[in-house]
Amino acid sequence: MLKRQYIPLWVTIGLFLLIFIVGSFRYTGFFSMQVLLNLLIDNAFLLIAAVGMTFVIVSGGIDLSVGSMIALTTMVSASLLQQGWPPMIVILLVLIIGVLFGTAMGAIIHYFNIQPFIVTLAGMFLARGLCYVISINTITIDNAFYTSVAQTKIKLPGGSFISISVLIALAVVAMGIYLAHYTKFGRNTYAVGGSEPSSMLMGLPVARTKMMVFGFSGFCSALAGIVFTFYMLSGYGLHANGMELDVIAAVVIGGTLLTGGVGYVVGTFFGVLIQGVIQTIISFEGTLSSWWTRIVIGVLLLLFILLQRLLGERRLTGRSSG
Amino acid sequence: MKELQPILQMTGIQKQFPGVKALSGVDFRLFPGEVHALMGENGAGKSTLIKVLTGVYTADQGSVEMEGHAIAVHSPQEAQRAGISTVYQEVNLCPNLSVAENIYIGNEPCRLGRIRWKEMNRNAERLLQERLHLQIDVTQPLESYSVAVQQLIAIARALSISAKVLILDEPTSSLDQSEVRQLFDIMRKLKQDGLAILFVTHFLDQVYEVSDRITILRGGEFVGEYLAADLPRIELVSKMIGKELVMLEKLETLSNESDSNDKKDDVVMLEAEGLGRQGAIEPFDLRIHQGEILGLAGLLGSGRTEMARLFFGADRPDKGSLRLAGSGAGSIHTPRQAIDQGIAFCSENRKTEGIIDDLTVRENIVLALQASKGWFRRIPRKRQEEIAEEYISLLNINPRDSEQLIRHLSGGNQQKVLLARWLLTEPKLLILDEPTRGIDIGAKAEIQKLVLSLAQKGMSVIFISSELEEVLRVSHRIAVLRDRRKVKEMTGTEMNQQLVMQAIAGGDKG
Amino acid sequence: MMKHRLFWPLMVLVVLLLFNLIYSPDFFSIKMRDGHLYGSLIDILNFGSPLILVAIGMTLVIATGGIDLSVGSVVAITGAMACLSISRANDQNGLVAVLGAVGIALVLSAALGLWNGFLVARIGIQPIIATLILMVAGRGIAQLITNGQIITVLSPKYQYIGAGSLLTLPFSIFIVAAMFVIASLLTRKTALGLFIEAVGCKPTASRLAGVRSRTVMLAVYMFCGLCAGIAGLLLSSNVSSADGNNAGLWYELDAILAVVIGGTSLTGGRFYLAGTLVGALIIQTLTTTIYMVGVPPEITLVVKALVVLAVCLVQSEKFRGLLRGRPKAGPLQTANPEVKRHA
Structure with missing residues (x-):
């Protein structure tokens, strides 16, 4: 029996497969391992940020600061590397900045009871503004470690390859799934998203959970920023501009309820892949232009929100007659 | 069995809110192995007393003793730790989580930080079956079950953290007959297991069906504690409602006058x-x-x-x-x-369904009339002020300032503003x-006087x-x-x- | 009361202007050249006009307890639509062509607003989510219209809207003034303002009082779309071109910021159009100031972040309670005391 709460998830997976199959029949050279792996290579940073966003949205919040946080990470990394800091220290430092930044936003949201939307909006302005405080120009990275990570291709049997970033992204997805389903932190996140007052009355650590959720999202954004730095090999204040929207869209298309309480990291994984495969199709099509991606994603967003609404309504009527 | 020491004893509880004395000198005791009904009309102080007991409010005065030891609860968590658990009318669980999780979340069986789902589900199944005779799929989300089952799951959660006192706050108000019966069977069983149950309900039949003892509150004061068997229904009702000896002779005459008009043929x-x-x-x-x-x-x-x-x-x-x-x-x-x-309807929930806090007295008065006139036929500001003044003096609304925000008015005056809102629409039925x-x-x-005079003018x-x-x-x-x-x-x-x-x-x- | 509410925003504006005056003594000077007035103050009004327009619409949406994230996209779409239809005309400067283009663009923007309103009021989707859809798809639609290019038009008549001048002042100022007056009349001389505030403050009580809240919401979102549409026309005509990718970028955030600075609460209810006007002017002056001082303009973002945070903290009951000492808790104010207490 198909459990109702899994319907959006199955729709997402089905949709991805459908698009991929259609693409395979339509375009020569589409059906290959490498095309599939390229989806991961090109969207590794999106995937990492989306895992963090999944937790935030499941907890009933939203985080608009992820794109800016990625930019800030590229900027801090690039400028510190330029000054000759060792790569490992830089990576550690930006991760700590990410966690602190996110936790601080979570604390403001919880303790002052301000909507997450507006607090993370301020965070978004702040992070992007700080980029320009460092420099308004692009800083290129020529650090040996960064360039070697960027260029390393891990060969897979069959002649295809992936990048190190993909490994990081997959590790984050695995960690996200584990956290969400096998730890108290994860379950508390779902509880808070399901009903915050109830969670309070059940004696769950609501404040800590909310701060940790935003802290985790900050961590993911910073990690996504590191991967993005590998990808671009530069720091720039305009990097990842508007990416928070792509991330939110990926999470929603992945079946996570924007009202909180229901969502799956696996779904987010496929949500990101759907975005990637749409881009790939559009590039294979040739005659279609890149902006179709946004339109298609907008339409998908609408469809998934309507689907959620429909399921939500059934849930409500089911309850009142009980 | 009733000769035992009470497991819970609340003495001289007092709680004051700005402008309202919610509880004054209320006593309440609860024995193990009994169902004790807490009765009272609206504003009697039942919910305040329960909130004091569960740590949502802190009492200004009085003591709470659990098994002979004084306890001070400052939060629902502390109350739970002391062995007091509450099941609310609005089930306070998470609808999106599974049944088993709702029972154990916060106390999940873990090894090295990893939740042991299988063990948790097994425990949940066993608990539900052994203590509540409920056989359901505990991996399903809570929301897929009826409110009745959800309520039982909430009770199971309380039992899982080994509650000694179980508070059931209007658990039956959204249940049907057979569900109520099922709940009562379980309450009797739990009683036999030695649990002390505080039961709040508005259904008289249910009180007598399941309760051993009844405590009545009225207007924040303690009226008395009775054995259910010794308290006739009619006496219970009269004690709850109370007799208010107000001097309203004029009203009596008014009322009698209108009584003489026979309404039958109207x-x-x-x-x-x-x-x-x-x-x-x-x-x-x-x-x-x-x-x-x-x-x-x-x-x-x-x-x-x-x-x-x-x-x-x-x-x-x-x-x-x-x-x-x-x-x-x-x-x-x-x-x-x-x-x-x-038709006009003045809701009992003045705060949530009546007044619009941010608006002035004038705006609150004209709202319904304006709504029926539509957007473009705006009542001119001057006319609004006249209307407001007229009703302020007609209904004796205090302060006599139509530009005051309604939230700053006292309850009685807010009520009069709402009456004005509806009278202004000249309803046929109020x-x-x-x-x-x-x-x-x-x-x-x-x-009351106003209502009588309205009826005389032909309003129903x-x-x-x-x-x-x-x-x-x-x-x-x-x-x-x-x-x-x-x-x-x-x-x-x-x-x-x-x-x-x-x-x-x-x-x-x- | 009126004074008190606008006092702080006005003070901030005055301080900003005074700072500019000290920094560059001829800041307030207005010169007459070729029959036009020139000066920094005029520039602030002129460059700030699209933002003011968007913020006026946003004020009403926020007053109903909603939010419209799609205004930036609507700005881009209408600009693109207008430029496209002019560029297709035989005579780009023909009056019919220009009026037609403006008409099409405005109808389109109202329709887009109506779409948002439909999702919110009829389907019952949270405003932030409902308008997110158009925010995401809208930029794509704008680029679809311009075919990914920047459409440049050669039409002095169209250019007049955003860059022309009337009675020595930029024409855009008149448009903004007109919309401000219309919005004020619409909300204060009809009952719409009362209904908006009632719905935003207490939806349930409003419904029971007979207010048609759905119609109110539809109207408000439509009006907001229309305001964004006019802003789109101003922006695109000012530069005689349409850029689907960058026109109106981040307008939604600036507009929300202007509304919040102006004293309208994000939770809905009472709204203050004059406050929004001051809020938008503060943002525009800030940008100008930062340009003048010679700091990279992007750093405005840091200042904006701090302003958002400060305003929200001031609006937060809890923060004010913290400042005053213990928060007051009555039996009626704390409908959900357990939630607040154990935070």
Whole structure:
């Protein structure tokens, strides 16, 4: 029996497969391992940020600061590397900045009871503004470690390859799934998203959970920023501009309820892949232009929100007659 | 078994809110292995007492002892740790989580930080089956089960953290007959296991069916503690309602005058046939005549408000029909339509369904009239002010400042503003749900007087109140409700306190 | 009361202007050249006009307890639509062509607003989510219209809207003034303002009082779309071109910021159009100031972040309670005391 709460998830997976199959029949050279792996290579940073966003949205919040946080990470990394800091220290430092930044936003949201939307909006302005405080120009990275990570291709049997970033992204997805389903932190996140007052009355650590959720999202954004730095090999204040929207869209298309309480990291994984495969199709099509991606994603967003609404309504009527 | 030490003893509990004394010197005790009903009408202080017990509020004075030791609870978590668990009417669990999780979250079985799902699900199944005789799939989300089952799961959560005192706060109000019976079986079983259960309900039948002992509160004060077997129903009702000896002689005369007008042959204003809504009120027939004041008597939760909401289109009926006199009246599905048909409804929830906090007295008064006029026929500012002034002096609203924000007014004055809002629409039928609750005696008398004079001018009024004396005083006819059913209609000489109270109490068991 | 509410925003504006005056003494000077007035103050009004327009619409949406994230996209779409239809005309400067283009663009923007309103009021989707859809798809639609290019038009008549001048002042100022007056009349001389505030403050009580809240919401979102549309026309005509990718970028955030600075609460209810006007001017002056001082303009973002945070903290009951000492808790104010207490 198909459990109702899994319907959006199955729709997402089905949709991805459908698009991929259609693409395979339509375009020569589409059906290959490498095309599939390229989806991961090109969207590794999106995937990492989306895992963090999944937790935030499941907890009933939203985080608009992820794109800016990625930019800030590229900027801090690039400028510190330029000054000759060792790569490992830089990576550690930006991760700590990410966690602190996110936790601080979570604390403001919880303790002052301000909507997450507006607090993370301020965070978004702040992070992007700080980029320009460092420099308004692009800083290129020529650090040996960064360039070697960027260029390393891990060969897979069959002649295809992936990048190190993909490994990081997959590790984050695995960690996200584990956290969400096998730890108290994860379950508390779902509880808070399901009903915050109830969670309070059940004696769950609501404040800590909310701060940790935003802290985790900050961590993911910073990690996504590191991967993005590998990808671009530069720091720039305009990097990842508007990416928070792509991330939110990926999470929603992945079946996570924007009202909180229901969502799956696996779904987010496929949500990101759907975005990637749409881009790939559009590039294979040739005659279609890149902006179709946004339109298609907008339409998908609408469809998934309507689907959620429909399921939500059934849930409500089911309850009142009980 | 009752000779045991009480497991819980609350003595001299006092709680003051700004402007309101919610509890003064209330005692309450609970013995292991008993079901103890806490009774009282609205504002009696039941919920405040429970909130003190569960640590949501802190008492200003008085002591709470658990098994002979004084305890101080400052949060629901501390209460749980002390062995006091609460199951609320609105199930306070997470609908999106599985049944097993809802029972164990916060105390999940873990190894090295990893939740052991299998063990948790097994434990949940065993707990539900052994203690509550419930066999369900514990991996399903909570929301896929009925409210009745959710309530049992909430009880299971309380049991899982080894509660000694279980508070059931109106657990039956959204359950049907068979579900209530199932719940009661479980309560009896838990009682035998030695659990102390504090039971709050508004259904009299249920009190007598399951309770051993009854404590009654009224107006924040302790009325008494009785063994259920020794307290006749009628006495319970009279102790809950109380007798308020107010000097309102003038009203009596007014009332008698209007009584002399026989309403029987008058035009029927509104006629309900088999009207009902599942889970709210059983189907009923009711007629209201022109210029008549129909009182709805019954305890809180008896279906009074639910009935009124159907007339106003605030809720949709799922059975029966509603006819309005005169016009080839269209159906009433929304408040908007009801207002257009000349019906007005003053909700009992003044704070959430009545006043608009951020707006001024003037704006609150004109809102309904303006809404029926539409956007473009705005009532000119000057006219608004005139209207506001007129009603402020007519209803004696204090302060006499139409530009004051309504949230700064006292409850009684807010109520008068709402009355003004509806009177301004010149309704044919005015529904007043607890119009005098929480307001002082003087304002109360004024409102009652106003209602009588409105009826004399030909307006029909449905008057709902928990205070029986008040209903008796103003009504020409009374419909009595009990346990979500209309049980009786009374007119003329039948309308005395004794008979109405008997009807409210119901049964000959009393 | 009126004074008190606008006092702080006005003070901030005055301080900003004074700072500019000290920094560059001829800041307030206005010169007459070729029959036009020139000066920094005029520039602030002129460059700030699209933002003011968007913020006026946003004020009403926020007053109903909603939010419209799609205004930036609507700005881009209408600009693109207008430029496209002019560029297709035989005579780009023909009056019919220009009026037609403006008409099409405005109808389109109202329709887009109506779409948002439909999702919110009819389907019942949370405003932030409902308008997110158009925010995401809208930029794509704008680029679809311009075919990914920047459409340049050669039409002095069209250019007049955003760059022309009337009675020595930029024409855009008149448009903004007109919309401000219309919005004020619409809300204060009809009952719409009362209904908006009632719905935003207490939806349930408003419904029981007979207010048609759905119609109110539809109207408000439509009006907001229309305001964004006019802003789109101003922006695109000012530069005689349409850029689907960058036109109106981040307008939604600036507009929300202007509304919040102006004293309208994000939770809905009372709204203050004059406050919004001051708020938008503060943002525009800030940008100008930062340009003048010579700091990279992007750093405005940091200042904006701090302003958002400060305003929200001031609006937060809890923060004010913290400042005053213990928060007051009555039995009626704390409908859900357990939630607040154990935070």
